[in-house]
Amino acid sequence: MSGPSASSAVRLAAETWESLFRSQVAVMRKLQSGPAFKTLPVKEYDVLFTLSRCPSGQLRLNEINDKVLLSQSSLSRLVDRLEKRGLVERTTAPDDGRGVLLSLTEAGRELQKTIGREHVRDIAHLVAPALTVEEQRELLRLTEKLRASVAGH
Amino acid sequence: MSGPSASSAVRLAAETWESLFRSQVAVMRKLQSGPAFKTLPVKEYDVLFTLSRCPSGQLRLNEINDKVLLSQSSLSRLVDRLEKRGLVERTTAPDDGRGVLLSLTEAGRELQKTIGREHVRDIAHLVAPALTVEEQRELLRLTEKLRASVAGH
DNA sequence: CACTGATACATGCAAATGCATCTAGTTTGA
DNA sequence: TCAAACTAGATGCATTTGCATGTATCAGTG
Numbered sequence: 001m002s003g004p005s006a007s008s009a010v011r012l013a014a015e016t017w018e019s020l021f022r023s024q025v026a027v028m029r030k031l032q033s034g035p036a037f038k039t040l041p042v043k044e045y046d047v048l049f050t051l052s053r054c055p056s057g058q059l060r061l062n063e064i065n066d067k068v069l070l071s072q073s074s075l076s077r078l079v080d081r082l083e084k085r086g087l088v089e090r091t092t093a094p095d096d097g098r099g100v101l102l103s104l105t106e107a108g109r110e111l112q113k114t115i116g117r118e119h120v121r122d123i124a125h126l127v128a129p130a131l132t133v134e135e136q137r138e139l140l141r142l143t144e145k146l147r148a149s150v151a152g153h
Numbered sequence: 154m155s156g157p158s159a160s161s162a163v164r165l166a167a168e169t170w171e172s173l174f175r176s177q178v179a180v181m182r183k184l185q186s187g188p189a190f191k192t193l194p195v196k197e198y199d200v201l202f203t204l205s206r207c208p209s210g211q212l213r214l215n216e217i218n219d220k221v222l223l224s225q226s227s228l229s230r231l232v233d234r235l236e237k238r239g240l241v242e243r244t245t246a247p248d249d250g251r252g253v254l255l256s257l258t259e260a261g262r263e264l265q266k267t268i269g270r271e272h273v274r275d276i277a278h279l280v281a282p283a284l285t286v287e288e289q290r291e292l293l294r295l296t297e298k299l300r301a302s303v304a305g306h
Numbered sequence: 307c308a309c310t311g312a313t314a315c316a317t318g319c320a321a322a323t324g325c326a327t328c329t330a331g332t333t334t335g336a
Numbered sequence: 337t338c339a340a341a342c343t344a345g346a347t348g349c350a351t352t353t354g355c356a357t358g359t360a361t362c363a364g365t366g
Contacts (some may be wrong), residue, residue: 013280014273016293018182023300024177025222027170030303041352059266062314070176071354076316078352098314098361120167127166130302135295140169142284147176149283150183156323194322214345227323229346251331251344 020143027126036118040111043070044082045119048112051088051104058101060093066151087111174294180279189271191262196223198272201265204241206258211254213246219304230260242265 010016023106032042040048040142051059065075079102087108093099131139185195194199204212205218218228232255235241240261246252257265283291 008220009281009286009316010273010277011276012286012289012293016284016289016296017276017280019293019296019300020173021181022220023296023303024173025220026300027302028174028222043352048214051188058241060314067175069179069181072315073317073355074353080316081352097360100315118165122168124163124166127170130299131169131295133162133165135233135297135298136165136169138291139295139299139308140165140172142288142295143169143172143176146280146283146292147172147179150176152180153183195339196322215343224324226325226347230322233346246344249332249344290342 014140027123030126031119031122034122036115036119036122040115044078044117045112047078047082047102048087048104048108049116051102052109052112052116058091058103061102064102071112082108094098161246181186182274183279184275187275187276189268189269193268196221197231198265198268200228200231200235200255201240201257201261202269203264204255205265207270211244211256214253217255235261 028042028081031037036043037045046068047064050064051057061075062072063075068075070078079088079090084132086105089103091101091103093101127136174234181195184190190198200217204210205219214228215225218225221228223231232241232243236243236304239258242256242258244254244256246254280289
């Protein structure tokens with residue numbers, strides 16, 4: 001079962017993750033230093049973005065928490081800030097009294113769109129020159145496959 | 154020059170980045186919750202790891218800062234903590250009096266190895282079942298290509 | 307229904323983070 | 337050669353984060 005190929009499989013997995021991680025750092029560093037995030041930190045934008053992509057327009061806090069690298073308490077307070085700025089609204093979940101549904105206000109939707117347009121341009125300027133269309137498609141496929149597998153743990 | 158294919162190119166780049174980012178979040182979330190990082194936070198481990206991979210055994214703080222998603226001041230204080238715990242050592246750079254060279258102490262090297270062994274196993278358990286060897290190689294290639302392109306301005 | 311344990315989110319508090327700024331060493335150019 | 341501009345890193349301070357815990361609701365069992 002184990003042997004030389006087992007240890008090289010472990011090494012390959014580790015190197016792959018390392019490379020994925022460093023590329024994420026490099027891209028994120030550029031993106032967050034851009035002018036798009038002077039008005040709103042990236043992590044807060046990410047919550048607005050996630051809400052904007054959601055068909056029902058509402059998400060539970062714990063659903064959002066799965067998408068974001070933040071502790072539950074940090075997300076709770078990040079949402080406090082967004083709420084104080086009038087960008088999102090908390091509602092008690094109808095089917096579960098413990099739960100909180102989050103939705104965008106009109107101001108939140110506007111701000112997401114404004115930042116989003118610039119953000120998407122910045123992304124394109126970084127990613128498009130780096131990889132061919134085919135390579136991007138493959139990278140998209142592989143990362144999605146990885147994410148799905150890990151989420152299913 | 155622009156047209157329907159221009160906007161779809163932008164969309165592809167954005168979706169690719171989004172997928173890369175979310176996969177990174179999913180994997181990192183699992184990794185950092187593991188028992189390997191009870192003794193040392195991931196970000197601090199990452200500095201030890203980076204030093205351990207460096208041929209000369211020494212790195213400038215600004216070099217480390219490129220690899221990590223932290224502000225300069227945060228890295229400075231993270232290194233304070235590592236130094237207080239006796240895991241790394243600061244030395245003034247011989248060729249530039251402003252610079253600081255960081256190197257592992259023996260204790261730092263030991264701790265990195267200990268955590269590293271477990272960490273690598275955790276990575277393998279997440280990545281290996283998700284992607285074939287060929288897919289991992291391709292993911293490694295694509296992320297490295299992306300990182301190199303982004304780093305080069 | 308009462309009771310036990312689990313889940314969703316909020317909050318007190320200590321620690322980590324980032325921005326602006328400071329200090330010190332280095333490079334530039336007149 | 338020397339002052340001005342620049343760079344590396346440290347530090348004061350306000351904000352953000354996470355851990356531990358608290359509160360309220362839900363689910364399961366007798």
